[in-house]
């Protein structure tokens with residue numbers, strides 16, 4: 001006897017759920033307008049994303065998060081604040097960048113406080129490495145940026161080496177007052193514990 005098949009989960013308000021996860025999505029399928037698209041990989045509880053969407057009504061923001069509880073939380077915040085320019089995708093970050101997003105579709109990618117995978121045998125799980133950087137370059141518009149922050153010194157050095165070896169993303173200065181850039185939930189928590197974050201701002205060469 002075959003098992004009963006459960007109905008697919010219905011998307012939350014503000015959730016972007018592709019009809020097919022095995023083809024690239026057009027930017028216009030996520031947001032129907034032509035506003036620049038920013039993507040926050042591993043958006044967590046979404047405070048950063050919500051503040052950005054509030055501050056920049058002329059831009060669109062997509063949070064990517066694998067945990068359903070966090071996806072729902074961010075969707076509820078967007079709904080409460082009526083943020084039409086914020087959506088959340090429940091998916092794995094690497095898959096999203098390497099397979100789902102279309103070429104030259106993203107204006108800024110944010111990778112803030114990702115898991116550093118500190119053990120040597122887990123380093124291959126780190127997001128910042130060759131295949132990912134190639135995919136980043138593909139999805140960014142000309143002049144688009146990847147913004148990365150971590151409190152993990154060894155991961156930061158690793159990322160600097162990977163970026164230098166890749167060679168097709170230009171490193172820019174990123175002083176604190178360069179532009180509006182709210183602290184994330186994890187950043188606030190870690191800084192309160194005395195940890196120091198390092199930042200990298202990378203631009204796709206036109």
Ligand SMILES: C[S@@+](CC[C@H](N)C(=O)[O-])C[C@H]1O[C@@H](n2cnc3c(N)ncnc32)[C@H](O)[C@@H]1O
Nearest residue numbers: 042043044065066067092093112113184185186
């Ligand atoms: C350390 S938290 C940082 C959250 C947020 N960026 C911040 O700074 O407050 C990492 C977040 O990324 C999510 N995450 C971790 N690995 C992921 C992956 N491979 N794909 C999507 N989300 C991921 C976790 O569930 C978590 O919400």
